[in-house]
Amino acid sequence: MRATRFFISTLKEAPADAEVVSHKLMMRAGMIKRLGSGIYNYMPMGLRVIRKVENIIREEMNRAGAIEMLMPVVQPAELWQETGRWDKMGPELMRVKDRHGRDFIIQPTSEEAITDVVRSDIRSYRQLPVNFYHIQTKFRDERRPRFGLMRGREFTMKDAYSFDRNVEGLKQSYQIMFDAYTRIFQRFGLQFRAVAADNGAIGGSGSHEFHVIAETGEDALVYCPTSDYAANMEAAEALALSTERPAASAALTKTATPGKAKCEDVAELLSIPLQNTVKSIVLTVEDEEKGEAGKQVWLLLLRGDHELNEVKTAKVPGLANHRMATEAEIVEWFGTKPGYLGPINTKKAVHIVADRTVANMADFVVGANEADFHFTGANWGRDIPEGLVADLRNVVDGDPSPDGKGVLAIQRGIEVGHVFQLGTRYSQDMKATFLDENGKPQLLQMGCYGIGVTRILGAAIEQNFDDKGIIWPTSIAPFEVVICPMGMDRSDAVKTETEKLYQALLAAGVDVILDDRGERPGAMFADWELIGVPHRIVIGDRGLKDGKLEYVGRRDAEATIVPVEEMLAFVKAKLAT
Structure with a gap:
């Protein structure tokens, strides 16, 4: 290629709306041009990188036995209504109508479309396993598109879908894809880490995220430097920081803490470590059919220096559909405004859940449910009834690794790939079955596997740049x-x-x-x-x-x-x- 026959359009300064490094450098290097909010033209220089990323993905997917096809960007609403995602996806799902008033979506992913294909064409166990993939434009109507290709509304993604006879087959297909992803990211020439993850809204059980390591990454990755343990912050298990609860040694004392509504301020006032305090988080669960009579209030207890993990919270039995309690609800159940809440002497009965670490604490400080007062010397059993114990918190540097092989460390990453074991989440809703060896219908076991093609560009730059510009790995350089x-x-x-x-x-x-x-x-x-x-x-x-x-x-x-x-x-x- 001769430069005079190519299109080179560099800028000395990035546009004012470019925030992160990758966005600024891609705009300055003439790789993308903004067309609308979260929507970009891929200019010739940037498109060359995209095509190289796609080629590596395509080669490794084919090598792994996946079969390429292409599913439409626009899909009928009926398929999404079958799985319930027409309503569940919310405003990120772009809904449109055709000239006849029929509902369609602009696809953010294609589980419904591929399951529809398979339920009509896969009849027998002899046709399994099978894995289809495509590389296609996606659209998600982000509330606040930002960071260029890192969080745009329109993007290119490779998604693959495996179908198996049983769970054992699914696990084998999943491992094949996991290994293929490892080869793909190695060929990209990027430093990456695969971490255990939560399945989130897509459903199913068991998943891993692939992250490009970058200090500017939005995601916290938890790993053990002396073992193979790795998970994202949402899924990382937080063990209790003490294996046994000490015996109570202090009396329960109501102590004045005027104007000290935060654990940090209470600890400073009382000249005690922050780790001796317990914070209270109040949640509400409602039953729409029962109205006010079906309302439940929950009190979650965490150590003063720990942070609540929302994903773990939603997995506590009874808290799947929780929300943060309103101030009016807090006053009704606890008798005081937030800042002095605790599990002792609540105005109404509440459901108490203690984080694992809190469950093994003794002589701790909690709110007294009265403005400007806390209890010191609080203890389980004597002052607070033993209740439900769960893993509620985010891990921190130095926590023990769940595999018992060291301590945890945290680094930043950018998610660029995700593999899921979906099981029968979609095949059950869409009645996708096959006939087994005995001629009996069985639900297909499904896996799905995605890579954000255009997001790879942003992630690669966030990992590889200097004050002069981008530093592409050779394999994906324009x-x-x-x-x-x-x-x-x-x-x-x-x-x-x-x-x-x-x-x-x-x-x-x-x-x-x-x-x-x-x-x-x-x-x-x-x-x-x-x-x-x-x-x-x-x-x-x-x-x-x-x-x-x-x-x-x-x-x-x-x-x-x-x-x-x-x-x-x-x-x-x-x-x-």
Whole structure:
């Protein structure tokens, strides 16, 4: 490719609405252009990266035995109504009507569509297992699109769906996809981590997320440096920080804490560690059919320095449909406004759930359900009835690893892939069955596997950049090599050697671009450093007089001088590493 026949449109400054590094650099490098809120044109330079990402994914999916197809962007509402997601998905699901007034959706994912295909075409156990995938445009109507391709409304995704006879088969298909994803991210040249995750709204049981490691990542990844344990913050198990509860040694005392509504302030006032305090979180669960008579109020107890994990909370029996209690409800059940709440002397009976760590505490401080007062010396059994114990909190650095092989550490990541064991979540709703060896109908066991194709670009940049611009891994760079001739229009020697090397690289299968725009060296180098091409060759009269060319890797601090006749082999060796 010659630069004069390509489209290069770089900017010195990023648009004002670009927030994160990847958004700024992709806009400046001319890889994307904003068309609307969360909607972008993929410009030629950016599209080349997308196609390379897709090619790697396609090769590894085919290698793993998945079969490519293509499902439509627009899908009939009836399928989504069968599974209940027409209502459950909420406003993120873009709903449209055709000219006849019939309801459709712009698909954010394709579980319903593929299950409809399979229930009509898969009849016998002899046709299983099978795994279909496609690479397709998706749309999710984000409330607040931001960060460019990281959280846009329209994006490209690879989603695959496996169908098996039984749970054992599902687990095998799942492992095949997990291994394929590992190969895909290795080929991308990115530092990544696979972590156990919660299935969330998609349903099913058992899943892993694939995260690109980046300090700017939104997600907290929990792992044990001395074992294989890894999970996202939502799914990471928090063990009790003491294995046994100490005996009570202090009397329950009502203590004045004027104006001290936070655990931190109470601990400072009483000159005690924050870890000796317990915070109260009040939730409400309603039964619409029973009205006020069906309302339940729950009190969750966490250690003062810990934070509530909402996903774990929803898994506590009875709390699947909880919400935060209103101030009026809190006053009605506890007799005081938030800030001084606790499990002792509540105005009305509440359901108490203690985090594992709190359940093993003694002589702790809790609110007294009276403004400006707390109880010190609170203890289970004597002052508070033994109740339900559950894992309610986020883990923190240094917590014991659930596998017993060390302590936990936390790093930031960007989710770019997710694999799920769905089981019969969709096949049951959509009556997708097959006939087993005995001629009896059985529900299909289903798995689904997604990779955010366009999100990979943003994640890769967040992990690989410097003050000059993007640093692409070679495997997904828009071009592998750029040739930068100095004064090619003025020097026959430079022009001749440039054309010779360019043709040799093309013949060797190298994805090379020749910058024949006639730009000044500084402007030319700045463009390619911004765009992030990983390998640069500079050809100039001064070097040619000595039979030398200049090679600069995108991460290199200095250039390497290479003899003219050795440059092709030198570059091929660099590309092979």
